[in-house]
Amino acid sequence: MTSEHHDGTDPGADPAAHHHHDVAEVLLGTDEGTGAPGDATTEQLMANAIGGWRGLVDSSVPGAVFLIVYLVNGNRLSQAVWAAVAAGAVIAVLRLVRRQSLQQVVSGFVGIAFCAWLASRTGKAEDFYLPGILINMAYAVGLSVSCVVGHPLLGYGVGAATGDITGWRRVPEQRRAYALATWFFAAVFATRVAVQVPLYLAGWVGPLGVAKLALGWPLFALAAYLSYRVITKARKEAPVPPDPDLVGA
Numbered sequence: 001m002t003s004e005h006h007d008g009t010d011p012g013a014d015p016a017a018h019h020h021h022d023v024a025e026v027l028l029g030t031d032e033g034t035g036a037p038g039d040a041t042t043e044q045l046m047a048n049a050i051g052g053w054r055g056l057v058d059s060s061v062p063g064a065v066f067l068i069v070y071l072v073n074g075n076r077l078s079q080a081v082w083a084a085v086a087a088g089a090v091i092a093v094l095r096l097v098r099r100q101s102l103q104q105v106v107s108g109f110v111g112i113a114f115c116a117w118l119a120s121r122t123g124k125a126e127d128f129y130l131p132g133i134l135i136n137m138a139y140a141v142g143l144s145v146s147c148v149v150g151h152p153l154l155g156y157g158v159g160a161a162t163g164d165i166t167g168w169r170r171v172p173e174q175r176r177a178y179a180l181a182t183w184f185f186a187a188v189f190a191t192r193v194a195v196q197v198p199l200y201l202a203g204w205v206g207p208l209g210v211a212k213l214a215l216g217w218p219l220f221a222l223a224a225y226l227s228y229r230v231i232t233k234a235r236k237e238a239p240v241p242p243d244p245d246l247v248g249a
């Protein structure tokens with residue numbers, strides 16, 4: 001009988017082949033794991049957290065449409081605004097067809113509509129990107145503070161998904177892993193702010209739009225991959241022990 005590792009992999013398989021699929025597993029998730037406490041794969045948790053490839057691409061399309069129409073039509077703001085709103089509406093319809101949650105559909109479209117409204121209200125095309133910059137600031141600060149005070153938010157997010165919100169805090173290896181993973185994402189948001197704020201203040205719409213796309217899902221996917229690696233290792237090598245209060249009950 002052929003022996004297998006406890007995680008279901010063939011010990012004779014090429015390790016490089018397994019590593020080759022890591023990014024896809026992080027972004028698309030797998031069919032293994034029930035999602036019950038202790039039975040949700042790290043791939044599933046990370047995929048749910050970032051929305052998969054579709055979620056990442058969907059969030060980039062309206063901004064890309066705004067930038068292209070704005071540059072092609074001689075910096076005409078009104079046409080670019082309506083094009084972005086139309087793109088957001090199409091994505092909202094596609095999400096409904098895919099039977100995604102209504103909250104995702106509404107929040108995604110409202111976000112695009114607000115950015116378009118703000119730009120049209122001020123008459124400055126760069127203001128289309130201002131809400132995103134402010135959100136990135138908030139995430140960067142929030143994630144960084146959570147690490148500094150010893151309560152990395154990513155740990156609570158994954159804990160909530162597994163049904164054991166605080167169990168990971170009893171394992172030093174997992175606490176360090178979740179802190180490092182949270183710093184990865186904090187760095188993503190901080191990098192976006194550091195690059196985009198000077199471009200916004202200078203009113204350089206073209207470079208600002210390109211920077212938003214370049215620092216969008218590719219950088220986020222990299223952080224997700226790195227987080228997946230450190231969290232998976234910690235969960236496998238140092239699993240959460242049974243809650244002593246429950247054991248003694």
